[in-house]
Amino acid sequence: xxxxxxxxxxxxxxxxxxxxxxxxxxxxxxxxxxxxxxxxxxxxxxxxxxxxxxxxxxxxxxxxxxxxxxxxxxxxxxxxxxxxxxxxxxxxxxxxxxxxxxxxxxxxxxxxxxxxxxxxxxxxxxxxxxxxxxxxxxxxxxxxxxxxxxxxxxxxxxxxxxxxxxxxxxxxxxxxxxxxxxxxxxxxxxxxxxxxxxxxxxxxxxxxxxxxxxxxxxxxxxxxxxxxxxxxxxxxxxxxxxxxxxxxxxxxxxxxxxxxxxxxxxxxxxxxxxxxxxxxxxxxxxxxxxxxxxxxxxxxxxxxxxxxxx
Amino acid sequence: xxxxxxxxxxxxxxxxxxxxxxxxxxxxxxxxxxxxxxxxxxxxxxxxxxxxxxxxxxxxxxxxxxxxxxxxxxxxxxxxxxxxxxxxxxxxxxxxxxxxxxxxxxxxxxxxxxxxxxxxxxxxxxxxxxxxxxxxxxxxxxxxxxxxxxxxxxxxxxxxxxxxxxxxxxxxxxxxxxxxxxxxxxxxxxxxxxxxxxxxxxxxxxxxxxxxxxxxxxxxxxxxxxxxxxxxxxxxxxxxxxxxxxxxxxxxxxxxxxxxxxxxxxxxxxxxxxxxxxxxxxxxxxxxxxxxxxxxxxxxxxxxxxxxxxxxxxxxx
Numbered sequence: 018x019x020x021x022x023x024x025x026x027x028x029x030x031x032x033x034x035x036x037x038x039x040x041x042x043x044x045x046x047x048x049x050x051x052x053x054x055x056x057x058x059x060x061x062x063x064x065x066x067x068x069x070x071x072x073x074x075x076x077x078x079x080x081x082x083x084x085x086x087x088x089x090x091x092x093x094x095x096x097x098x099x100x101x102x103x104x105x106x107x108x109x110x111x112x113x114x115x116x117x118x119x120x121x122x123x124x125x126x127x128x129x130x131x132x133x134x135x136x137x138x139x140x141x142x143x144x145x146x147x148x149x150x151x152x153x154x155x156x157x158x159x160x161x162x163x164x165x166x167x168x169x170x171x172x173x174x175x176x177x178x179x180x181x182x183x184x185x186x187x188x189x190x191x192x193x194x195x196x197x198x199x200x201x202x203x204x205x206x207x208x209x210x211x212x213x214x215x216x217x218x219x220x221x222x223x224x225x226x227x228x229x230x231x232x233x234x235x236x237x238x239x240x241x242x243x244x245x246x247x248x249x250x251x252x253x254x255x256x257x258x259x260x261x262x263x264x265x266x267x268x269x270x271x272x273x274x275x276x277x278x279x280x281x282x283x284x285x286x287x288x289x290x291x292x293x294x295x296x297x298x299x300x301x302x303x304x305x306x307x308x309x310x311x312x313x314x315x316x317x318x319x320x321x322x323x324x325x326x327x
Numbered sequence: 328x329x330x331x332x333x334x335x336x337x338x339x340x341x342x343x344x345x346x347x348x349x350x351x352x353x354x355x356x357x358x359x360x361x362x363x364x365x366x367x368x369x370x371x372x373x374x375x376x377x378x379x380x381x382x383x384x385x386x387x388x389x390x391x392x393x394x395x396x397x398x399x400x401x402x403x404x405x406x407x408x409x410x411x412x413x414x415x416x417x418x419x420x421x422x423x424x425x426x427x428x429x430x431x432x433x434x435x436x437x438x439x440x441x442x443x444x445x446x447x448x449x450x451x452x453x454x455x456x457x458x459x460x461x462x463x464x465x466x467x468x469x470x471x472x473x474x475x476x477x478x479x480x481x482x483x484x485x486x487x488x489x490x491x492x493x494x495x496x497x498x499x500x501x502x503x504x505x506x507x508x509x510x511x512x513x514x515x516x517x518x519x520x521x522x523x524x525x526x527x528x529x530x531x532x533x534x535x536x537x538x539x540x541x542x543x544x545x546x547x548x549x550x551x552x553x554x555x556x557x558x559x560x561x562x563x564x565x566x567x568x569x570x571x572x573x574x575x576x577x578x579x580x581x582x583x584x585x586x587x588x589x590x591x592x593x594x595x596x597x598x599x600x601x602x603x604x605x606x607x608x609x610x611x612x613x614x615x616x617x618x619x620x621x622x623x624x625x626x627x628x629x630x631x632x633x634x635x636x637x638x639x640x641x642x643x644x
Contacts, residue, residue, distance in 0.1 A: 157641025249492030
């Protein structure tokens, strides 16, 4: 705080709010990494990757799936599942009120979206976490929806892809949420025994109960660049071991080095890399070698993606 | 203030100190104090009963971490015979925060795996306060798969604050180690019975806790996060741990009501540490009954029942 702020705190506060308001709502966004001010439509065209520093910004679940899946033939799975407050949980706020607020601000029922669709013509089931819904935390609805998606993938024999972004289990659902770790892992084990591929994509951030269950069980674990991924959060670790954490600790690159993930894939390459891997695992021919896929659909679907959101 | 007693147990500690004093005096003198001692013992029992009649969730949580509470190795001593401890995950190290091996329960070969806390400072550190690292979970997994091969039931004892949040644990894949166990336990072709004997601390507990039947001791807890952790995140203050414990419903009794617990095992008056042998006998009875139920099932039925049970957690009502 400068001396001027101390003398005229009220004035300076008004000024700051004014400054913030002078940026028109919904047109500009600051990159959290390089702080460059970015024009939103431009950012959308880059799938929320900063054109200046290549930082991967967080993506809503729906945008993620809209961009990942072909526009044709999408079908949402278990969209109607509604969370319930089994424990009548209350901290400084009621859980019920927190749920209502999260539903209102995100326009989603809970923190996971699941869809049956296609990736460049290859049938897949894809799920994505909505991080802005209570930190993407996993409660009963997230677990149930994940299991239904995995079960559908198994029944149809099509690969399952998960984009995780979560702080962990949802405390307000207490043991119900802890048990979702076992529930989702059991469903994935069935999928594994059935020989259906499961690809887990770790996006910023993945921690706790989600990390220690469904997110680490992929046939392939893939991370987006520079995502923060771990079991315990960095602050908790720092408090426990009382030493400074090494540079780059719990970042994607750290995980690759320690053998936790198979590869780090740039968001712009995600469709192509995942498609290529899944086609090999399911013994499909290469993209472009089939009669129905004579044009390279990647760019066209990308354009559709940016249109779909406006 | 007696460090071996919790806050709310202090009146009991005082009374017991008085009884001990009288006993000493009684030994020295010719006057018989046995009447007096008998009266005080009676009073002590009533006092303990009244204190333990209505414990809050937070008090139960403190009891579950009582410094004198019996740990896994104590039960291995009192409840099983012929225990061979097996060490190491075959990849990196042996984690002393998880112990395991083959033993006999009334002659019947079983695989026992449990968290282990230390009693004195040195052992506490060696056992990392019962907080396992990935190698602990991987050792547990190795032993469980061995049990499957040799057709032995797996009996796990849960008592941990949680998986260790450390740099080395993260480097070696703490998350993956836990997740992998959850997956393996969901399809292990042998009965699994888990008994929460102390603290059931989150994923670190669940990683050896996927089971066909869950038993909890009366004053044990099981939660998604410690009351302190929950309080510091949701209430922004660890001081609110008592409220958090209440809100999360972490006690055996509450979790039985919610349908998570198959058998609630009563503890001796004043808690397991007041009469460890009696506690061990009760656990043994419960384990025997549970084993009888599970071993009567065909493996396929056992596995589909376990899967259905997992799927029922939090399923839409």
